[in-house]
Amino acid sequence: MGKILIVDDEIDVCDFVKYFFEERNYRVFTALNSDEALTLLRREKPHIVLLDVRMAGTDGIETLKKIRNFDKKVTVIMVTAVDDHSRMEEAAKLGAARYITKPLVLENLEAVVLSHMKGIGNE
Amino acid sequence: MNKDFDAHNADYKGWFKVQDWLIDKLSRTEGALIPIQPENMKKWPKAEKDYQLFLENASRLMIRFKKPERLIKMIVNIIDEQLGITHTAVLLYKEAGNAFILIDSKGEDGVKIPVGFIRMTFDNPLVKIFNERKNYVISENGVLVYKELSSLLANKETLAKHKDLGGLVELSLRQMDLLKANICLPLYYKKNLIGILILGDKVTKQEFTRQEIGFFMTLANDAAMAISNAQLIQNLQERIEEIKDLYTKEHHVFIHTAVALAAAIDARDPYTHGHTERVTGYCMSVAGELDGIPEAKAYRNFKETLHIAALLHDVGKIGIPDAILNKKAKLTKKEFEKIKEHPTIGAAILTPIKELGDVVKEIKYHQERYDGKGYPEGLKGNQIPLIARIIAVCDTFDAITSDRPYRKRKMTKVAIQELHDGTGSQFDPIAVSAFLLAFEKGKISNKK
Numbered sequence: 001m002g003k004i005l006i007v008d009d010e011i012d013v014c015d016f017v018k019y020f021f022e023e024r025n026y027r028v029f030t031a032l033n034s035d036e037a038l039t040l041l042r043r044e045k046p047h048i049v050l051l052d053v054r055m056a057g058t059d060g061i062e063t064l065k066k067i068r069n070f071d072k073k074v075t076v077i078m079v080t081a082v083d084d085h086s087r088m089e090e091a092a093k094l095g096a097a098r099y100i101t102k103p104l105v106l107e108n109l110e111a112v113v114l115s116h117m118k119g120i121g122n123e
Numbered sequence: 124m125n126k127d128f129d130a131h132n133a134d135y136k137g138w139f140k141v142q143d144w145l146i147d148k149l150s151r152t153e154g155a156l157i158p159i160q161p162e163n164m165k166k167w168p169k170a171e172k173d174y175q176l177f178l179e180n181a182s183r184l185m186i187r188f189k190k191p192e193r194l195i196k197m198i199v200n201i202i203d204e205q206l207g208i209t210h211t212a213v214l215l216y217k218e219a220g221n222a223f224i225l226i227d228s229k230g231e232d233g234v235k236i237p238v239g240f241i242r243m244t245f246d247n248p249l250v251k252i253f254n255e256r257k258n259y260v261i262s263e264n265g266v267l268v269y270k271e272l273s274s275l276l277a278n279k280e281t282l283a284k285h286k287d288l289g290g291l292v293e294l295s296l297r298q299m300d301l302l303k304a305n306i307c308l309p310l311y312y313k314k315n316l317i318g319i320l321i322l323g324d325k326v327t328k329q330e331f332t333r334q335e336i337g338f339f340m341t342l343a344n345d346a347a348m349a350i351s352n353a354q355l356i357q358n359l360q361e362r363i364e365e366i367k368d369l370y371t372k373e374h375h376v377f378i379h380t381a382v383a384l385a386a387a388i389d390a391r392d393p394y395t396h397g398h399t400e401r402v403t404g405y406c407m408s409v410a411g412e413l414d415g416i417p418e419a420k421a422y423r424n425f426k427e428t429l430h431i432a433a434l435l436h437d438v439g440k441i442g443i444p445d446a447i448l449n450k451k452a453k454l455t456k457k458e459f460e461k462i463k464e465h466p467t468i469g470a471a472i473l474t475p476i477k478e479l480g481d482v483v484k485e486i487k488y489h490q491e492r493y494d495g496k497g498y499p500e501g502l503k504g505n506q507i508p509l510i511a512r513i514i515a516v517c518d519t520f521d522a523i524t525s526d527r528p529y530r531k532r533k534m535t536k537v538a539i540q541e542l543h544d545g546t547g548s549q550f551d552p553i554a555v556s557a558f559l560l561a562f563e564k565g566k567i568s569n570k571k
Binding site: 012102110 | 220222224225232233234235236237238239240241242243244247298301302
C-alpha cells in the first residue's frame with residue numbers, strides 16, 4: 001500500500017487530503033509542523049511527502065532541507081501559493097520532484113500522486 | 124421633512140444595526156454560528172412551512188451583508204447549522220486566475236473542503252455544464268443531482284440521442300465523487316455563472332426529495348442575487364476609494380501650488396516677509412471659532428476655502444510695481460490708487476481657474492470695510508462675504524504688528540485695541556469677536 005505524508009499547518013487541509021487519499025486506498029499520515037513531519041518520516045517511511053511551502057514556524061523549504069539531511073530519495077511534492085513560485089527553484093535544487101499550486105484542481109492532486117506512486121512501483 | 128421618509132430611514136438604520144451586530148459576531152469568531160431557531164438545529168425541515176421559514180430567514184439575513192465573502196460565510200453557516208448536511212461549500216468566480224475558487228465551507232472533518240484549497244477552471248465538467256447550459260438534458264432545472272446523473276448514465280436510450288453527453292455525465296459524476304457532492308447548484312447573475320453551491324449528503328443518509336431540491340434552487344437564486352449585489356457594492360466602494368485617492372493627490376498638488384504662489388508674492392516684498400503665512404495662520408485659528416455659524420456652513424467647504432483665499436489674498440500685488448510696493452516714504456494719492464487695485468488684479472488672475480471659483484470673490488473683497496468705506500466696490504456689512512471679512516481683520520492685525528517701510532511695528536496690545544475700535548466700522552463684529560476669542564485662547568501667535 002502506498003504511503004503518503006501530508007505536511008500542512010492547516011488542520012482542515014490535513015484532514016481533507018488525508019480522507020481524500022484514504023478513500024483511494026493509500027495509507028496517510030499528517031503532520032502540522034516540521035518536527036512532526038520529520039518524526040513521521042523516520043518512523044513511517046512514506047513514499048511521497050506532500051509539503052506545504054507556507055507554514056508558520058519552520059516553512060516548507062526549511063523542512064525540505066531537514067528532510068534531505070537524512071533522506072535523499074523520498075519523493076517530495078511541494079504545495080505552493082501562486083506568490084511562492086519564485087522559491088520553487090530552490091525547492092527543485094533540494095530535490096523536490098515537482099510542485100502544485102493552491103488553489104488546486106482536485107483531479108491534478110490525484111493524478112500527480114498517482115503518477116509518482118507508479119514510478120515508485122509500490123502500488 | 125416627509126414623515127414616511129423618516130420612518131423608512133429609521134427602519135433602515137435598524138437593519139444596519141442588526142447587520143453590524145452580525146458582522147461583528149462573524150468577524151470576531153471565525154465561522155461563528157448564527158442560530159436562527161436553535162430548536163431546529165441539525166434537523167432536516169419536514170414540512171413545507173419549515174422550508175418557507177428557512178428561506179425567509181435566509182433571505183432576510185442575506186440582504187444585510189455588504190461584503191460578498193462575509194455573505195457567503197453566512198449562507199454556508201446557516202445551511203450547515205440548520206439542514207443537517209455532511210458538508211457545504213461555495214465557490215466564486217475570480218477574475219484573477221479566471222477560475223472558481225472555494226470561498227467558504229463547513230461540515231464534517233475531512234469531508235469539508237478547506238477554504239482556498241481548490242479551484243475549478245472552465246474545463247471542469249460541472250462548470251462546463253453550468254456555463255454552457257448543457258443541462259437541459261442532464262438536468263431540466265439546472266441542478267446537478269448525483270442520483271439523477273447516475274440514472275441518466277444508465278439510460279442508454281437518452282445517451283444514444285445525445286452522443287456527446289455520456290462523456291460529460293461520466294466526468295461530472297467523477298467530479299462529484301471527488302468533491303463528495305450530492306447536489307451542485309449554479310449561481311447565476313444575469314445569465315452569467317458567478318458561483319457554485321456544493322452540498323454533501325444528508326447526515327441521515329436519506330436521498331433528497333424533489334421538494335428539497337426545489338428548495339435549494341430557490342435558496343441558490345436568492346444567494347446569487349445577494350452575492351451579486353454585494354459584489355456590485357464592493358466594486359462601487361473600491362471605485363469610490365480610487366477616486367478619493369486621486370482627488371486627494373490632485374488636491375495636495377493644488378494646495379502646494381497655492382503655497383508656492385503665496386511664497387512668491389511674499390518674496391517680492393522684503394518688508395512683508397512671512398505676511399501671507401501669518402495671515403493664513405490667524406485665519407485658520409479664527410475659522411475654528413466660527414465653524415458652526417450658518418454663514419460658515421453655507422460654504423461648500425468653509426475651512427478649505429478660507430485656507431486658499433488667505434494664501435492667495437495678496438496675489439494681485441504681482442501687478443503692483445516694486446517702486447510703489449517697497450517705497451519707504453508716504454505714498455502719493457496716485458500711488459495709493461494703484462495699490463488699491465491689488466484685490467481686483469488678484470481676482471482677475473484667479474478667475475480663469477475653475478477650481479478657485481469660491482475663492483475669487485473673497486480675494487476681491489478682502490479690503491472692503493464693514494461700514495462700506497473700503498475698496499474696490501464699497502460693499503457694506505453682510506454684502507461682503509464672510510471669508511473676506513475674516514481676512515480683513517487678520518490682514519490688518521498683521522499689518523499693525525509688522526514693520527512697514529514707512530513705520531515701525533506696534534505692540535500686540537495696541538493692535539488688539541485697534542481691532543476693538545474698528546469693530547462695526549472697519550471690521551465685522553463677528554470676525555473681530557472670533558479673532559479675540561482665538562487670541563484669548565492663545566491661538567494667535569505673531570512671533571516674527
